[in-house]
Amino acid sequence: AQSVTQLGSHVSVSEGALVLLRCNYSSSVPPYLFWYVQYPNQGLQLLLKYTSAATLVKGINGFEAEFKKSETSFHLTKPSAHMSDAAEYFCAVSGNTGFQKLVFGTGTRLLVSP
């Protein structure tokens, strides 16, 4: 069984500040991990993925995440927030063989103030 916990349903930062969105996972098999972003009235857009290669993963729009097996974490960071980063972010886990459904966290809404 797999699950994802995202701490904080809302995170507020000022423009230019560090963004940190937390994700902890539980998986009975080596996981694949993903971060997706959702803008209003749109589908999910992939930010980055971890698929057992490098533990530090760089994604689009300046985001990155680090897979830490000892902490079962996959936190998303960005050094400097931009107004356009305001959106909802979802962490997801899947297994690592064959076709695998994504199991999503409950999401974190990022608010960016000027």
Next chain:
Amino acid sequence: GAGVSQSPSNKVTEKGKDVELRCDPISGHTALYWYRQSLGQGLEFLIYFQGNSAPDKSGLPSDRFSAERTGGSVSTLTIQRTQQEDSAVYLCASSYTHSNQPQHFGDGTRLSIL
């Protein structure tokens, strides 16, 4: 187009009616997934297809829900005798064969049951 296409984008119907939601995946993607996004339940997996077969239907919430995929391409999700709790955004995603290939999402169909 290059992305996953879903239609209609919005659907309003009366309780008890049947609805069909369509998904046109990215060309060449063998895997197709349906998810549901609702306020109370978050993002939930419904069903996935490998080609035209559906190895995992475990997320379908009741026998009122069914889906098919023809020609390894377009998929239709059908909800019979709709109930108010079926109101949600229905998202379709597609991917290449292996689970390390990310799922690409459409913009979803927003279903409202009156």
